[in-house]
Amino acid sequence: MPETLLMIIYILLIGFLIVAILIGIKLLGTLGKVNEILDDVHEKISSLDKIFEIVSIAGDRMAAVTEGAFGFLTSITSKLFGKSKKRKKRAKIEEEDEEDE
Numbered sequence: 001m002p003e004t005l006l007m008i009i010y011i012l013l014i015g016f017l018i019v020a021i022l023i024g025i026k027l028l029g030t031l032g033k034v035n036e037i038l039d040d041v042h043e044k045i046s047s048l049d050k051i052f053e054i055v056s057i058a059g060d061r062m063a064a065v066t067e068g069a070f071g072f073l074t075s076i077t078s079k080l081f082g083k084s085k086k087r088k089k090r091a092k093i094e095e096e097d098e099e100d101e
Helices: 002-100
Strands: none
């Protein structure tokens, strides 16, 4: 009885080994196909790199123009409002001077 049980276990292990080998072979074929797909995707992505580079350059230039325009407008408004504040301070000082006299 133990000999027949041992024989059945060996037969099952041999069957399991054969199934594992077949699954391994199928996985190798699948990995080959996946590798081809990844190569194709890599080629398509690398063809889009130029487009992304152009978009990046355009975005950088737009940001530079926007920053320049904003800086220009800020300086103009600060000069306009800065002068009016200075004028108000001068007027107050002159009023105080006139009151002191």
